[in-house]
Amino acid sequence: MSLLQAQAQTRPATNVAQQAFAQHATYQEPTLQHRRFKHQDIVPLLEQLHQNPMFEVQVAGKSVEQRDIYLVKAGTGKTRVMLWSQMHGDEPTATMALFDLFNFLQQSDELNPLRQQILENTTLYFVPMLNPDGAQKYKRHNALEIDLNRDALRLQSPEARLLKSLRDSLDPEFGFNLHDQSRYYTAGNGPKPATISFLAPAFDQAQTVNHVRERAMRTIVGMNEALQQLVPGHVAKYSDEFEPRAFGDNIQKWGTSVILIESGGYPNDTEKQHIRRLNFASILSALHLISDNGYTKYDLEDYYKIPQNERNLYDLLLRNVRYTMSGHDVLLDVGIFREEVDAPTGKGFYHQSTVDQIGDLSVFHGYEEVDGAGLTLVAGKVYEKPFKSINELNQRRARRLLAKGYTTVQVEALPDDPERINPLELPLNVVSASGQVSHDLNLNSGANFILTDQKGKLRYAILNGFVYDVRGDRPELFHGVVL
Numbered sequence: 001m002s003l004l005q006a007q008a009q010t011r012p013a014t015n016v017a018q019q020a021f022a023q024h025a026t027y028q029e030p031t032l033q034h035r036r037f038k039h040q041d042i043v044p045l046l047e048q049l050h051q052n053p054m055f056e057v058q059v060a061g062k063s064v065e066q067r068d069i070y071l072v073k074a075g076t077g078k079t080r081v082m083l084w085s086q087m088h089g090d091e092p093t094a095t096m097a098l099f100d101l102f103n104f105l106q107q108s109d110e111l112n113p114l115r116q117q118i119l120e121n122t123t124l125y126f127v128p129m130l131n132p133d134g135a136q137k138y139k140r141h142n143a144l145e146i147d148l149n150r151d152a153l154r155l156q157s158p159e160a161r162l163l164k165s166l167r168d169s170l171d172p173e174f175g176f177n178l179h180d181q182s183r184y185y186t187a188g189n190g191p192k193p194a195t196i197s198f199l200a201p202a203f204d205q206a207q208t209v210n211h212v213r214e215r216a217m218r219t220i221v222g223m224n225e226a227l228q229q230l231v232p233g234h235v236a237k238y239s240d241e242f243e244p245r246a247f248g249d250n251i252q253k254w255g256t257s258v259i260l261i262e263s264g265g266y267p268n269d270t271e272k273q274h275i276r277r278l279n280f281a282s283i284l285s286a287l288h289l290i291s292d293n294g295y296t297k298y299d300l301e302d303y304y305k306i307p308q309n310e311r312n313l314y315d316l317l318l319r320n321v322r323y324t325m326s327g328h329d330v331l332l333d334v335g336i337f338r339e340e341v342d343a344p345t346g347k348g349f350y351h352q353s354t355v356d357q358i359g360d361l362s363v364f365h366g367y368e369e370v371d372g373a374g375l376t377l378v379a380g381k382v383y384e385k386p387f388k389s390i391n392e393l394n395q396r397r398a399r400r401l402l403a404k405g406y407t408t409v410q411v412e413a414l415p416d417d418p419e420r421i422n423p424l425e426l427p428l429n430v431v432s433a434s435g436q437v438s439h440d441l442n443l444n445s446g447a448n449f450i451l452t453d454q455k456g457k458l459r460y461a462i463l464n465g466f467v468y469d470v471r472g473d474r475p476e477l478f479h480g481v482v483l
Contacts, residue, residue: 013285013294016114017226020104021281027107029099034271035092036348039067039132042099046070046128049102054119060127061162064143067132069162074105077121079290082170082256083283084127084163085178087148087247089134089141093263093272094178097279098128104284114288121291125170130159138342150245160247167251174215174290175256176283177201177248180272183265183367184314184337187236188307191365193267194236196227196278197309199260202242203253214300215257219289221298223259224306226285230278231266237306238262259286265313267367270477314356316465317366321377321451323441333361334377336447338465343422350423352481353447353465370467372451375459379439380407380448386433387411390421395474398427402461403470407448408437408483421482429464429480437483446483 031045049072050057060071085094105115118124129135133143141147142157151160167175185194200216202208209217227235238260243249252258261282263275289295318334335358338351357364383406387393390411401409408429414421421430429448431437439448451460461468466478 013222013226013289014229016288017281017285018229019111020284021230021277023109023111024100024277024280026109027100027104027280028277029096029103032096032099033273034348036138037092038136039129042095042129043068045099045102046072052106054106055102060166061158063131063133063159064157065133065136067136069130069132069159070128071166072102072126072128073123074102074126075119075123077119077123077291079122079174080125080170080172081122081174081176081287081290082125082127082166082172083176083178084130086129086131086135087159087163087177088179089131089136090138091140091180091263092135093180093276094261094279094283095128096276097283098126098178100276100280101283102126104280114284118287118291122287124287125166125172127163127166130163149247150243152247152250153245163247167254167256172256174219175251175258176286177251177258177260178279179260179262181238181262181264181309182311184311185236185264185309186312186365187234187309189310189312189363190233190307192233193265193313193367194262194309195231195234195264195266195275196282197236197238197260197262197264198223198306199238199240199248199262200303201246201248201252201258201260202240203249205242207240207242209300212255212257213252215295216252216259217300217303218298219257219259219286219295220306221300221302222289222295223282223286224302225298227278227282230281234266235306236264236309237303238309265367312364314361314364314366315368316447316462316467317361317364317369318377318451318462319361319369319371319373321372321375323377325441332359333364334358334441334447335361335364335366336465343424344420348424350479350481351465351477355441355443355445355447358441358443368467370451370460375451375453377441378405378450378452379441380450380461380463381405381439382431382437383409385410389413390426390430393427393430395427399474401428402463402468403458405450405458405461407439407450407461407463408480410435414482423481424479426480426482427478429483431483435483446481
């Protein structure tokens with residue numbers, strides 16, 4: 001037995017994940033700090049990678065809009081592994097983790113035995129951004145408005161044809177299908193977000209388990225065991241319902257053991273940097289298991305014990321509030337989403353709230369919750385006296401108005417193009433002097449309310465789905481919209 005083999009046997013997947021997680025800052029690619037990076041942001045990194053003889057970097061194909069799609073190769077081992085990310089343009093978390101992984105492979109430190117094991121026993125093929133046109137507009141679909149993950153059979157998109165061609169020519173034993181999922185999933189029925197969800201996709205309606213799928217399932221069991229040490233209770237299993245048009249399901253059918261990783265949500269991680277770190281640790285632990293066949297030691301039955309993804313989360317959940325509607329005094333809960341909307345400036349995004357459900361939401365959870373027991377929900381008011389311009393609406397005035405139950409103000413001189421207003425700078429909602437708005441509680445409407453105590457005194461202001469506890473400081477994430 002070699003020294004490398006001896007070290008590998010004493011380095012279980014959990015230790016690998018913990019060490020990778022602890023040292024992630026050493027490998028983190030510093031130029032990628034926000035989710036909405038573009039193709040042009042990663043091209044210099046790939047060109048720099050091309051200078052290192054450890055890697056082979058080539059343009060493997062072109063997108064619809066003729067952006068280069070890159071293939072990166074590392075390692076010389078007999079087990080071939082292919083990893084592809086950002087098939088959906090607005091799902092970039094794992095792409096960041098792959099660039100961290102490139103940095104890891106180039107460095108030299110106490111994890112050298114792990115690097116050696118991976119590079120000597122596997123050959124890694126990376127497609128870090130399969131859908132650069134979608135990434136340019138931060139949208140799911142490609143420039144033909146086709147969902148690439150529903151184009152595995154017809155192959156109408158050049159990006160889909162490229163992925164199929166790479167799979168067939170490289171014939172990898174393992175494949176990693178790297179995605180982001182909604183932040184509103186929980187791991188089972190509990191309150192914890194499904195921060196990472198795994199799946200060994202089914203390749204038929206019967207969800208048959210052959211040796212190809214079984215390899216993926218056993219590897220996932222090891223990855224789950226490792227992640228439970230880092231984010232206990234935040235790991236779930238994605239639905240394994242067979243989707244005949246999807247790449248994961250078909251690549252599994254074509255003989256590659258596919259592991260789907262879905263990056264969900266985590267509290268106070270808007271830019272998903274913590275989840276990126278978990279991706280990095282999880283992928284490294286998987287490559288460790290694959291490089292020495294360590295996945296064979298895990299029990300297949302434990303795959304089915306991973307809790308299922310459940311869509312049970314809201315951004316904000318108001319519980320047990322009283323509300324008078326059509327003469328009826330009712331006790332209810334309110335589930336609120338904050339949708340991300342592209343900022344008018346073309347950079348970043350802002351939030352726009354929507355009331356999704358009203359009633360008994362006791363089986364649901366919220367990233368943020370307000371216990372409204374003893375409180376009454378009242379529609380936010382529109383300030384009667386219009387401001388001459390938005391410039392008159394400063395933070396101090398806004399706080400005084402909120403304290404009186406006003407969530408919206410009228411402005412006489414809105415810009416000719418209201419889209420030019422940056423909502424992130426609005427301390428309240430804004431409407432034109434002639435505009436008419438209602439903040440009554442309704443499904444699919446905005447969330448602009450106040451919660452008052454039994455004496456009618458303001459306790460909370462809900463502005464555009466954000467909570468302001470009037471007894472404390474203004475929250476960091478808090479802004480209105482133009483109505």
